[in-house]
Amino acid sequence: MSTISTVAAPVSSAPLGRSLWGDAWVRMKRDKIAMASLGVVIFYFLLAISVKLGLVAHNWGETVGKEYQPPSLENWKLFFGTDIFGRSVVMKTIYGAYISMTVGVVASLIAIPIGVSLGAIAGYFGGWVDDIITWFYTTISNIPGILLLLSMALVLGKGLWSINIALGVTYWIGTCRLIRGEFMKHKERDYVQAARSLGAGHTRRIFIHILPNVFHIIIINFSFLFVAAIKTEVILSYLGLGVQGVPSWGTMIDESKLELARGVWWQLTSASIAMLIVVLALNIVGDALRDCLDPKLK
Amino acid sequence: MAKYSPNDGLVVVNNLVKRFPIKGGILGREVASVKAISDVSFTIKKGETLGLVGESGCGKSTLGRCILRLIEPTSGEVYFGGQNVLGLNSDELRRIRRKMQIIFQDPYASLNPRMTVGSIISEPIKIHNLAQGPEVTKRVEKLLDLCGLRREAINRYPHEFSGGQRQRICIARALAVEPEFIVCDEPVSALDVSIQAQIINLLQDLQQELKLTYLFIAHDLKVVEHISNRVAVMYLGKIAEMASGDDLYRDPKHPYTKALFSAIPSANPRGKKQRILLQGDVPSPINVPSGCTFHPRCPMVRDNCKADIPALDAKAPDHLAACHYSHLVAKELGSGGTHRGSEAVVSTN
Amino acid sequence: MSTPVLEVKNLRTAFRVEGGQLIAVDDVSFSVMPGQTIGIVGESGCGKSVTSLSIMGLIPNPPGKIIGGEILYKGKNLVNLPAPEMRKIRGNEISMIFQEPMTSLNPVFTIGNQIMETIILHQKLSKADAKLKAIEMLRLVGIPAPERRVDDYPHQLSGGMRQRVMIAMALSCNPSVLIADEPTTALDVTIQAQILELIKGLREKLNMAVVLITHDLGVVAETCNYVVVMYAGKVVEQGTAEDIFFRPSHPYTRGLLNSIPAERADGDERKKGRLETIPGLVPNLLNLPKGCRFMERCKRAQPETCSKAEPALDLVGAGHKAACFFPYKEERTPGATESRAEGAAKNRAEA
Numbered sequence: 001m002s003t004i005s006t007v008a009a010p011v012s013s014a015p016l017g018r019s020l021w022g023d024a025w026v027r028m029k030r031d032k033i034a035m036a037s038l039g040v041v042i043f044y045f046l047l048a049i050s051v052k053l054g055l056v057a058h059n060w061g062e063t064v065g066k067e068y069q070p071p072s073l074e075n076w077k078l079f080f081g082t083d084i085f086g087r088s089v090v091m092k093t094i095y096g097a098y099i100s101m102t103v104g105v106v107a108s109l110i111a112i113p114i115g116v117s118l119g120a121i122a123g124y125f126g127g128w129v130d131d132i133i134t135w136f137y138t139t140i141s142n143i144p145g146i147l148l149l150l151s152m153a154l155v156l157g158k159g160l161w162s163i164n165i166a167l168g169v170t171y172w173i174g175t176c177r178l179i180r181g182e183f184m185k186h187k188e189r190d191y192v193q194a195a196r197s198l199g200a201g202h203t204r205r206i207f208i209h210i211l212p213n214v215f216h217i218i219i220i221n222f223s224f225l226f227v228a229a230i231k232t233e234v235i236l237s238y239l240g241l242g243v244q245g246v247p248s249w250g251t252m253i254d255e256s257k258l259e260l261a262r263g264v265w266w267q268l269t270s271a272s273i274a275m276l277i278v279v280l281a282l283n284i285v286g287d288a289l290r291d292c293l294d295p296k297l298k
Numbered sequence: 299m300a301k302y303s304p305n306d307g308l309v310v311v312n313n314l315v316k317r318f319p320i321k322g323g324i325l326g327r328e329v330a331s332v333k334a335i336s337d338v339s340f341t342i343k344k345g346e347t348l349g350l351v352g353e354s355g356c357g358k359s360t361l362g363r364c365i366l367r368l369i370e371p372t373s374g375e376v377y378f379g380g381q382n383v384l385g386l387n388s389d390e391l392r393r394i395r396r397k398m399q400i401i402f403q404d405p406y407a408s409l410n411p412r413m414t415v416g417s418i419i420s421e422p423i424k425i426h427n428l429a430q431g432p433e434v435t436k437r438v439e440k441l442l443d444l445c446g447l448r449r450e451a452i453n454r455y456p457h458e459f460s461g462g463q464r465q466r467i468c469i470a471r472a473l474a475v476e477p478e479f480i481v482c483d484e485p486v487s488a489l490d491v492s493i494q495a496q497i498i499n500l501l502q503d504l505q506q507e508l509k510l511t512y513l514f515i516a517h518d519l520k521v522v523e524h525i526s527n528r529v530a531v532m533y534l535g536k537i538a539e540m541a542s543g544d545d546l547y548r549d550p551k552h553p554y555t556k557a558l559f560s561a562i563p564s565a566n567p568r569g570k571k572q573r574i575l576l577q578g579d580v581p582s583p584i585n586v587p588s589g590c591t592f593h594p595r596c597p598m599v600r601d602n603c604k605a606d607i608p609a610l611d612a613k614a615p616d617h618l619a620a621c622h623y624s625h626l627v628a629k630e631l632g633s634g635g636t637h638r639g640s641e642a643v644v645s646t647n
Numbered sequence: 648m649s650t651p652v653l654e655v656k657n658l659r660t661a662f663r664v665e666g667g668q669l670i671a672v673d674d675v676s677f678s679v680m681p682g683q684t685i686g687i688v689g690e691s692g693c694g695k696s697v698t699s700l701s702i703m704g705l706i707p708n709p710p711g712k713i714i715g716g717e718i719l720y721k722g723k724n725l726v727n728l729p730a731p732e733m734r735k736i737r738g739n740e741i742s743m744i745f746q747e748p749m750t751s752l753n754p755v756f757t758i759g760n761q762i763m764e765t766i767i768l769h770q771k772l773s774k775a776d777a778k779l780k781a782i783e784m785l786r787l788v789g790i791p792a793p794e795r796r797v798d799d800y801p802h803q804l805s806g807g808m809r810q811r812v813m814i815a816m817a818l819s820c821n822p823s824v825l826i827a828d829e830p831t832t833a834l835d836v837t838i839q840a841q842i843l844e845l846i847k848g849l850r851e852k853l854n855m856a857v858v859l860i861t862h863d864l865g866v867v868a869e870t871c872n873y874v875v876v877m878y879a880g881k882v883v884e885q886g887t888a889e890d891i892f893f894r895p896s897h898p899y900t901r902g903l904l905n906s907i908p909a910e911r912a913d914g915d916e917r918k919k920g921r922l923e924t925i926p927g928l929v930p931n932l933l934n935l936p937k938g939c940r941f942m943e944r945c946k947r948a949q950p951e952t953c954s955k956a957e958p959a960l961d962l963v964g965a966g967h968k969a970a971c972f973f974p975y976k977e978e979r980t981p982g983a984t985e986s987r988a989e990g991a992a993k994n995r996a997e998a
Contacts (some may be wrong), residue, residue, distance in 0.1 A: 019455050020411055027665075190408035193368055194468070197400050198422040198475065199392045208421075212412040353835035354806075460928055461691075490690035490929075491862060495922040497908035502921065517836065524908035524922070561840035563865030565907055567888040575844060576837045579805040 015035035024292040034288030040281035044097055051098035060091040060247060068264050076298065080270040083255065092247035093270045099248040100278070103164060103233040104226040110168025111225060115175025116218060122176070123183025124206055130180075137173045145170060153241040160243045163236055167229050175221050183212045188194075223286035227279050234275065249275050304377040307341030308511050309479060311473050314338045314374035316360055320584070334360040335371070336535040339610075344478075347505065347512040347524030349543070351519055351558070352400055356532040358515045362481040365513070366398055367391060378479070380520065392530035399472040403484035405464035406635050409426045409456040415442075415467055422474040441470040444502060462493035469500065486521060498525055512587050519562055523547065527614045527641060528616075534591040536584055537610055543619035551613045551624035555630045590622070598630045599621060651678035652721060652823050652856050653702070653741075659715035660694075660701045666933045667902075671697040673880040674716070676960075677873075682856040684850060685740065685782045686871035686888075688864060692929050693877040695860045699826045702858070703743050704733045721823070739769040740996055742817035746829040757783075759797035762819055769820045780919035784815040789845060807838035818849065825850075825860045831866065840899040864907060868892055876900050879930055881945065882954045882960060886967030896974035898945045899925070904979065939972070947973045983998045 018026075028034055050056045064077045071081040071211040080089035094276035124222040140148070149166050186192060187210065195209050236242040237250025249271040256268035301312045314335055322329035335355045335443040342348045350358045363369040365376055367383060369494045376383040378398060386394060402408040409418060419438045423429050439449050445466040456464055465485060472480055482501065486494040495524055502508060502525060516522045522529055530540040531554065539552040550556045557574045576595045579588060587594050593603040603622060621627070660672040671953055672694040679685050687695045700706050702718055704725060718725040720741065725733065737743075745751045753761060761964045762781040763795050766772055772780065778797065785793035788811040801809055817825055827846065831839035855880060859871060867874055867888070874891040876884040876899065885898040895901045902925040927944040930936060937945060938954035945953070952972050 018458075019414075020457065022456075043530070067632070190402045190404055191410045193363075194400070194408050195410075196404065197366055197368055197395060197398075198471070199395045199425045201392075204425070209410055213410065252355070353837060462928070491864070492903060492906050492925040493928075495924040496926070498908075499921050499924060519836070520908040557837060562835045563840075563843065563863065563869045565864045565868045565892065565904065567868045567892050573844070575838060575841055579807050579838065580835055583658060 005061055009108055017248070028288055028292045031288050031292075037281040037284040039279060040284055042252070044101055044278050044281075048101035050100040051095055057091040057094040057098070060095045064088045064091075068262070070264075071266050073140055076215060079265075082267040083252075083267055085261070089252075089267050089270045090251060092267075093249070093274050095247050095270060096252060097248040097274060097278070099160065099243055099246065100230045100233060100275070102160070103167065104229045106164040107167035107171060107229040108222050108225045110165065111171040112175055112218060112285055115172035116167070116179050116220075117178030118172070119176040120183050120206060120211070124202070124210070126184070133176070133180075137176055140170075141173050146235075149236065149238075150241065151234060156217060158241055158244050160246075163233055163242055167232060167238075171225055173230065175218070175225070178217060178221055179214060180203035181251055183210060186210045216289075218291065220286060220290045223282055223289060227282045227286070230275070230279060230282075301375075302339060302341050304380050304382070307346075308344040308379060309342040309513070310375075310385050311341070311365065312339050312375040312377075312441055313359075314361070314364060314376065315372045316357070316369065317363055317372045328487050333535050334473050334583055335364065335624065336586070337536065338374075338535070338537055339352055339534075340530060340537065341355055342479075342511055342513060345505075346429070347508060347526045348516055348520035349529040350513060350515045350532060351517065351522045352532035353476040353517060353558075353580050355534065357535040357583070359483055361532075362400065362483050362513055366395070366400055366481060368400070369486065373636055397477050398473065398479045399477040400481040400483060401465070401468050401472055401485045403487055405461050405468060405488060407455075408468050409464055411456055414452065415447075415454055415456065415459075418456075419471050419474055421487040422471065428475070429571050437474070438470075440580070441473055444504070445470040446496075460493075461489050462496060465489065465497055466500065469497075469504070469543065473508070474621075477510070479513070479517070481513045483515045484517070485514075487516060494521065500526065504631070519558060531558065534581065536620065537618070538592065538593060538621070539617075539619040540610070540613075541619075544629075545614070545617050549614070549617075549628065551617065551619035551627055551641055552592075552621045553598055553631060554592050555619075556627055557597070590620075596625065605618060649680060650722075651719075651886060652681045653679040653858070655698070655702065655716070656719065656803045657711065657716035657731050658698065658701060658718065659897050659965075660697050661708040661712060662705060663713045664933070664981075669932050670714075671880055672701060672933070674715075675877070676877075677875050677882070677885060679858060679873075680857045681823065682854045683860060683871045683873060684871045685846075685875065686860065687865040687875045687877060688867055689877035690903075690929065692879065692932065694880040695877050696828055698877075699743065699828050699858065699860050702826060702856065702913070703741060704728070705743075733940075735769070736930060737896055738765050738817075738822075739820045740822050741824045742820070742822040743826040743828065744810070744830050745814045745815045746832050747919075748806055748813050748833070749801075751813055751959045752809055754793040754801050757798050757800055758905065762797075766819050767815055773836065780819065781815075784819050785812070786887050787818070787849070788812070788815045789841075790815075799825075806834055807841060810838075810842055812850070814845065818853065818855075821853065822855065824858065826860070828860045829862070830859070832861070832863070837904070839866075846870065857931075864892075864904065876903075877995060879935070880932060881940060881957075881970065882968075883941065883971070884959075884967075884969040886964065890967040892979070894967070894978055895965065895978070896967070896969035897941075897971050898947050898973075898975065899941050900969075901975055901979065902944075939970075949973065 051058065065082045065086050067082065067084050067086050069078060069082040072078045077088040079091055080093065083092065085090055118133050122130040148170050152166035152169065153162055156165060192209050193203055195205055233242055233248065234250040234253065237248045238254045240254065242248060242250050252267050254270040259267060302310045304310055314336040315337060318332040318334060319328040320330045321327065322330065338361060340348070350361065352358045360369060364371045371384065374447060378394060383394065383395065416438055419441055420434050422432050423437055442449055442451055445472065446482050447463065447466050447602045456467065459467065487496050489519055491498060498521065505512060514522060514525055523626045524526050528540065528542050531552065533554050537545065539550065539555045546555060548560070550559065557576050560574045574597055578595050581594065589604045589606055590608050593599050596603065600623060606622065610618050613619045613624045658672055658675045658911050659670060662669045662671055675683060675698055687698060689695045698704070701713055703726065706713065716726070720736065725736070727837045752758065759778060759781050762784055763774065764779040766777040766780050767774070782793045782797050785797060790796055790808060790811055804812065821987045831842050834842060843866065846857065849855065856942050861867060871888050874886065874888055875882055876891065876897065878899050883889065884895065891900060892904065895904060902923070905923040906925060908922060927946050929941065932938055938956055939958055942953040958970045958972050960968045963969045963974050
C-alpha cells in the first residue's frame, strides 16, 4: 500500500514515444534546402544504381556523333557534345556518377568500421591499448595524405578497387579520432556509470549504451567522408592512377587538358558541374544532419 | 580511532583513502595528487539513513562511489553485510552490486537518451535474470507505480519528461534490482524546491516500505537534516563531525559545522543572525593544509592546530568530532545551531 | 516618496518555438526604488530569467521578442530602444551578473583587462587610469592583494573569487541598477554567505537598486525588501518580504514556503515527518489550461470559479497583491508545526 501520489502526464506535447531520431527527422524536414539537397543525393544514387543495372549509360562507348561535336539540343545524348572519339559526354558523365558514388560508398564502408572499432576500443579502454592505437594512427597520419594514397595505388595497381581500398585504409584515421574522443567523453557520463552500477559489463556498455549515442556522429562523419572520397578519386583518376578503361569525372577532366587548347570546353564543364552539384548537396546535407542530430542543439 | 568490525553495520568503512595522481613531466611521473578522501571510517546500520554533507572538494561524492567500487579506493576496507567488497572479483562484484545501488545528481545525464523508459528500467532485470518475458513488463509497471509515474511512460523517452520525473525514473531503475542499500548522490540538488519535496517524500516512503538503507549525500544541510538519522560533515576529505541530526544542530563540536549552519540563509526575514563568515575560499584538495586541514579558515584557530592532526573522537555519547578545542566551540562561537526560527531570536541590528 | 529608478509595466515577452508561440513573461509589473532590493522568485520555467534579460535587452531575436508593455528606466522606455542607445545603458547604468562565473568570464583575458574593457568603453578613461579603477573595484569587492591579482586569468581564481570579479565588472561604472541572476546558486554555501554579505554591503555603500533573481527563498528572506513571486510566466503574488513570508496569500507561495524542510527553533525535537508538497508539475506553457494556471495543483481550488478565468492581481493588503480567487488570510509562522509552536511557547514561559 503506497501513499505516493501519481505525477501528472509528461510535459511534452510531442506524439507518444518520439525518439531523438524522430525528432531530428521532423526538424530536418523543415529545412527546405536540406531536403532538396537530400533529393539531389538520392537522385545521384538512383542514377548510379541504374547504371549498375544496365538501364542507362552502359553503352557509353558507342559513337553518337563526330569527334568534338559541340553541345546541341537535338538529342539528349548530345547535350554536352562528344569527346575525341565521338562518344556522348552526357553518358560518360552519368557513368562517372556511378563511379563516384561507388567509390564514396565503398571507401566509407571500409574506413568507418575500422575507424569506429579502433576508436571505440582506444577511447573506452584507455591505458596501454589507447597508447598503441594512438601511436599507430598518429604515425600514419604524419605521412602526407596524397603521398600515402599514391603509394598505395602504385602498390595495389591501378583500377577502381585499388582506389577503394587505398581510400578506406587512409580515411579511417579521422573517424577513429572522432569516435575515440566521443567514447572517452561518454564513458564517464552518469548514464554509463549507472549501467555499470546495475551490473552491466563492458560489451553491454559499449554496444547498447555508448554506441547508439555516438551513432549520429558516425552518420555525419560518413557524409563528409563520402565527399572526400569523391574528390580524391577525381584527383587520382586525373593523375592516371584511378579507374582504367571506363570514364570517370577524373579521367574526363584529365582528357580535357588537351581539349581546352582546341577550344573544346564541354567535357570539362559537364564533369565539373556534375561533381559540383553532388558535392554541394552532400555538404549541405552533412551540415543539416549535424544541426538536427545534435541533441544539445534542441 | 578504533576500526570498526565488519559486522558493526550493513555498511562498514575503515580508513578509506582515495588519491587521484596528477601526472606531469616528460616521464609522466606523479607530481601531485588530489587527496579526495583521507582516512574515513564510519558505519551505517540497516534501515538507517546516514547523511553526508560538505562543500565542493570535500570528497563526499567520491566516497559514495568508492563504497560501490565505481571508483577503486587507494586503500582501506569496505564491508557490506559482512562481506569484504574490495576483495571481490568481477562476478562476485556484479552479484553484490544488486544489493547496493546509486542515484545520481543530474537526472538529465543519468538516463540514456536513446533508450525508452521501459528499456531503461527493465535492463537491470534482464542483466540479473530476475524475470523473463511478460513478467518483466509487469515488474516495470509495478516500479513505475511505486515511483509515482504513469504506465504509459514505458514507451516514452527521457527527454519527454521533466527533471523531477526523470529522477523518479532513476529511482525506479535503482529499485529494479531489489537493493538493500542506496547511495543517494545529491538526488535533489538539481530540482526545483517544490519537486525536491516530492522526491524527498518519495525516498522516505520507499525507505519505510522496502526497508532500505541510505547514504544521503548533499550540500544542502536543511535537506540532509530532514531525511537523516545521523549526519557526517566532511571537509577536505575527512570527517569533521558525526552525530545525530539533533545533536549536530543543538551542540556542534566543530567550528566548521557551526560555520556551515550559520551560513545557511534562513527563510525568515525577521531572523537576523550572528553569522560566522569564514575567510577565504574552500581550499583545493591538491594542496591540503598541514595539521588540522581547517586551520587556515578556522575562526578559533590556535597555535598547535597548524601542526597536530586532530583525531575523530567521541566528544559526547554518539557524537564524534575532529577538533582539539571542540569543548570551546559553544563558548566562542555561540550556542545552538543558529539563531533562526521564531521568537527565540538574537537580534543583531 | 521618491520616484522608482526602474519600472516594469505589463511586460510580455514571447518566443517562437516548435509548436507555436510561447509567452514566457505574461503581464509582469513591478517598480524598484533606488537603494531597494527586489527579489524575483520562482521555479524553473516561471519566467524570472527571461524578465531580467528583457530588461537588459538581451532577448535573442529570433526566436524571442518583447511583445508588450514598457520598461521605464528613469522615465525612458527601454523597449525598442535603438541598439546604440541600449548599449550605452547596458553595463553603465544597468548591470547584470550571471549564475555561472566560470563561463561568464573570458578565459583568454586577464580579469583586469575584462574590468577595464567596461570602464574604457563607457567612461572613456585612459588605459592607465582604467587599470587603477579596476584595482580599486577589486578591493571594493574584497579580493585580497588586488594589485597583484589584477593580472590573473580567470582559471587562476576560485568560484567565489570569480563571482566577485563579475560583481566588480558590473559595478565598475557605478550603475543605478544591478540585476543579479542567481548569483550564488553555483557556489558553496559558505562562499554564498560571503557573496550575499558583499552584495548587501555594496548596495548600502553605493545606494544601488538590486534586482535579485533566485529560486532560494532563504536568500530572498535575507537580502530583499520586496518580493515578486512568479509562476508559469505570471506574477502570482508581490509584496514586502514581511508580507510574503508571514502573510502569504497565494496558495503557491504558501506551498513553496512549506515545502522547505522545516526550520528548527532552539530546543525543538525534530519531527521526521513528510514534507508538505505541491503535487503535480508546472503546466506546459504551450498548452495552458483555461483559467488559473495553478488550479491543477492547488489545494483550495474551486473548479467552478478557478477554471473560468485567470485571476487578476488584486490587493490583499497595503502594497501586497495576489492573483487568486481564494487567497489565504491567515498568518504563517516560518516552519510552523504544532511542536514548534509548543516549543516556542515553552521558551517564552522559561524566559
